[in-house]
Amino acid sequence: xxxxxxxxxxxxxxxxxxxxxxxxxxxxxxSVALTKHHFYLSKPSLRKFWxxxxxxxxxxxxxxxxxxxxxxxxxxxxxxDAIHGDVDAxxxxxxxxxxxxxx
Numbered sequence: 316x317x318x319x320x321x322x323x324x325x326x327x328x329x330x331x332x333x334x335x336x337x338x339x340x341x342x343x344x345x346s347v348a349l350t351k352h353h354f355y356l357s358k359p360s361l362r363k364f365w366x367x368x369x370x371x372x373x374x375x376x377x378x379x380x381x382x383x384x385x386x387x388x389x390x391x392x393x394x395x396d397a398i399h400g401d402v403d404a405x406x407x408x409x410x411x412x413x414x415x416x417x418x
Contacts, residue, residue: 342358342361342362343358345361346358346361376391379391382394
């Protein structure tokens with residue numbers, strides 16, 4: 316899956332090689348289009364998201380943990396273990412650990 320994502324991002328990157336001012340107007344257009352669907356994401360947020368997808372920026376540990384919670388895991392390490400290891404989400408939940416963290 317990681318290899319497939321790299322290929323996808325490489326393909327998108329090759330097609331989006333444009334001047335910075337063109338990308339700025341495209342981010343603005345995407346932001347306006349998303350707003351029409353009641354999904355509010357500002358131009359600076361889209362720029363940050365693109366930087367993460369293109370590998371120029373990394374998410375903080377707190378942001379990774381929030382994403383893992385959204386996916387149903389206690390933290391990023393548990394999600395990473397499930398993706399790359401033999402563990403699945405059914406063994407992820409530990410009530411004692413959750414109480415320590417005040418989930």
